[in-house]
Amino acid sequence: MKSFRELLPYVKPYMLFAILAPIFMCIEVAMDLLSPTIMQHIIDDGIANDDTAYVVKLGILMLVAAVIGLIGGVGCTIYSTRAAVNFAADIRRDVFKMTEKFSSKNMDNIGVGKLITIVTNDITAVQQALMMTLRVFVRGPLLFIGAVAIVWFSARELFPVLLVVIPILIVLIYFFSYKTGKLFARVQKAMDKVNTKLQETFAGIRVIKAFNRQDYEIKAFKRVNEELTKRNMSAEQVILTLMPVMLFIVNIGVVIGMWMGAIKVNEGTLEVGVILAFTNYLTIIMNGLVSSSHVLMQITRSFTSAGRIQQVLETKIDITDPTNPVSDNNIKGEVEFKSVHFSYSKNGEYVLKDISFHVNSGETIGIIGQTGSGKSTLIKLLPRLYDPDLGEVLINGINIKEYTIEKLRGAIGFVPQNAKLFAGSIAENIRFGKEEATLEDMEKATNSAAASEFIEKLEDQFAHELMQGATNLSGGQKQRLSMSRAFIRQPKILVLDDSTSAIDAISEVQVQQALGQYLSDTTVFIVSSKVSSIINADRILVMEDGMIVASGTHEELLVSSDVYRSIYATQSGKGVLSYE
Numbered sequence: 001m002k003s004f005r006e007l008l009p010y011v012k013p014y015m016l017f018a019i020l021a022p023i024f025m026c027i028e029v030a031m032d033l034l035s036p037t038i039m040q041h042i043i044d045d046g047i048a049n050d051d052t053a054y055v056v057k058l059g060i061l062m063l064v065a066a067v068i069g070l071i072g073g074v075g076c077t078i079y080s081t082r083a084a085v086n087f088a089a090d091i092r093r094d095v096f097k098m099t100e101k102f103s104s105k106n107m108d109n110i111g112v113g114k115l116i117t118i119v120t121n122d123i124t125a126v127q128q129a130l131m132m133t134l135r136v137f138v139r140g141p142l143l144f145i146g147a148v149a150i151v152w153f154s155a156r157e158l159f160p161v162l163l164v165v166i167p168i169l170i171v172l173i174y175f176f177s178y179k180t181g182k183l184f185a186r187v188q189k190a191m192d193k194v195n196t197k198l199q200e201t202f203a204g205i206r207v208i209k210a211f212n213r214q215d216y217e218i219k220a221f222k223r224v225n226e227e228l229t230k231r232n233m234s235a236e237q238v239i240l241t242l243m244p245v246m247l248f249i250v251n252i253g254v255v256i257g258m259w260m261g262a263i264k265v266n267e268g269t270l271e272v273g274v275i276l277a278f279t280n281y282l283t284i285i286m287n288g289l290v291s292s293s294h295v296l297m298q299i300t301r302s303f304t305s306a307g308r309i310q311q312v313l314e315t316k317i318d319i320t321d322p323t324n325p326v327s328d329n330n331i332k333g334e335v336e337f338k339s340v341h342f343s344y345s346k347n348g349e350y351v352l353k354d355i356s357f358h359v360n361s362g363e364t365i366g367i368i369g370q371t372g373s374g375k376s377t378l379i380k381l382l383p384r385l386y387d388p389d390l391g392e393v394l395i396n397g398i399n400i401k402e403y404t405i406e407k408l409r410g411a412i413g414f415v416p417q418n419a420k421l422f423a424g425s426i427a428e429n430i431r432f433g434k435e436e437a438t439l440e441d442m443e444k445a446t447n448s449a450a451a452s453e454f455i456e457k458l459e460d461q462f463a464h465e466l467m468q469g470a471t472n473l474s475g476g477q478k479q480r481l482s483m484s485r486a487f488i489r490q491p492k493i494l495v496l497d498d499s500t501s502a503i504d505a506i507s508e509v510q511v512q513q514a515l516g517q518y519l520s521d522t523t524v525f526i527v528s529s530k531v532s533s534i535i536n537a538d539r540i541l542v543m544e545d546g547m548i549v550a551s552g553t554h555e556e557l558l559v560s561s562d563v564y565r566s567i568y569a570t571q572s573g574k575g576v577l578s579y580e
């Protein structure tokens with residue numbers, strides 16, 4: 001409830017629509033309430049007295065009331081839709097903006113599947129809740145109160161029937177609303193699982209096909225889909241059972257009303273039209289209560305959704321700009337790690353332990369080690385994708401937390417392990433690194449990344465369109481473009497995270513040579529599991545189990561490091577070398 005209230009400021013810009021909608025609804029309700037009374041007069045005063053002119057007059061009045069009611073209904077629909085749809089669009093915008101600010105840890109904590117459910121399902125649920133509130137929440141109680149008041153004034157003899165029927169209906173509604181609230185929370189959780197599965201399957205569709213695991217995936221999806229179906233069924237069944245149960249109670253009320261009315265008509269204390277009007281008002285009362293209950297259920301359901309939306313909007317971003325950022329406008333590539341410790345989870349084991357090293361501007365540093373030794377994690381700390389738990393990372397002798405994130409990341413070119421490209425032209429993808437890049441800039445960058453040879457062969461060259469995930473490129477082509485995108489920034493610090501794994505040895509040497517000319521002042525970090533990628537580095541850091549166990553040039557390490565020697569020996573096919 002609190003979380004839904006906290007979303008209400010989003011209605012503020014659309015307050016006029018939110019006020020107009022219930023006003024139009026009041027008009028429709030007033031006309032709905034008028035009709036049975038007009039009908040009663042047609043029967044008791046017109047038909048009973050054979051007064052045709054009176055019947056025609058009231059008939060026209062009923063028609064006018066129906067037209068005014070229609071205008072009220074349409075007006076309410078238009079304004080409630082405008083208010084609710086815009087309200088939801090603004091929330092969606094802010095949720096998206098917030099996720100763009102998320103640190104990697106924030107993202108890991110919430111999970112992509114849940115985020116997709118929030119942006120699609122949960123926001124739709126709060127939109128529906130607001131729309132129904134504006135349309136029906138006014139209509140329900142107004143119809144209810146109006147009809148009860150009219151029965152009190154015009155058919156008081158039958159009022160006791162309401163005193164029995166209404167409390168039963170209210171108890172039923174309360175019970176059903178309470179139950180559906182709980183059931184819909186489970187529906188949302190099941191929906192998260194379906195979205196996570198979908199996202200994982202679509203992203204890995206090629207692996208699934210290559211391993212012929214379609215049947216396995218279909219079975220896995222069937223499981224989560226069945227769970228969602230089951231939960232949806234339980235929730236919908238509860239909602240749908242409410243209506244027949246309430247109708248049953250109302251019908252009993254109608255029968256009792258007619259029976260009591262018939263006795264009074266026989267006694268001459270009641271007219272037939274009043275009984276007819278009473279049964280109509282009883283149905284209106286039920287409709288009023290049912291629609292209120294539906295809104296209540298929708299609102300209860302939206303509390304869970306609002307809570308999940310708030311969870312995103314209120315996420316504490318753990319990587320933020322400093323309050324007083326340094327004004328150093330000239331970030332150079334001098335990097336230092338001082339006793340850095342890092343763990344992916346709170347109180348978890350350190351993945352990086354006591355990492356300390358210093359790099360001069362313009363140096364090339366190779367980082368090598370067994371898989372899982374912490375190489376990628378180490379370089380992710382540079383652009384502050386994660387922050388260390390202990391120790392500090394410095395650039396130009398200043399803790400990187402003192403720079404604005406924009407400034408820090410602006411100085412770093414990052415080529416990730418998996419070349420992530422976006423749907424759009426090759427030029428758009430390269431300009432992702434530098435928006436204002438000219439054709440000449442792009443040519444230089446793609447030359448250095450050994451990408452120009454394949455781009456030149458394409459009919460439309462830089463205008464060539466990439467499909468989503470760049471599936472129309474080879475792995476090596478993707479890596480070359482991913483490097484071009486980083487090179488074009490001419491960054492002070494360049495990080496290549498195992499980004500040449502799909503590039504042949506000759507092209508890799510070309511890239512390394514071109515880098516020396518194109519980015520001669522840049523500090524380069526090359527993470528690789530291949531010795532050939534880092535063999536020419538000014539210094540190589542050897543990692544094992546989250547620690548730097550040796551550092552030096554290739555030749556020095558061959559003498560000083562057992563770990564390096566054994567990696568080199570395995571890759572050069574010379575068996576285990578010994579320099580002792």
Ligand SMILES: Nc1ncnc2c1ncn2[C@@H]1O[C@H](COP(=O)(O)OP(=O)(O)OP(=O)(O)O)[C@@H](O)[C@H]1O
Nearest residue numbers: 108344351369370371372373374375376377378529
């Ligand atoms: N997002 C994450 N959440 C939790 N643990 C993680 C995460 N990313 C990596 N790890 C763990 O951190 C450790 C170091 O991983 P890292 O990716 O840095 O290794 P690496 O040396 O780069 O390995 P590789 O050569 O295989 O890429 C591994 O044990 C890995 O399981």
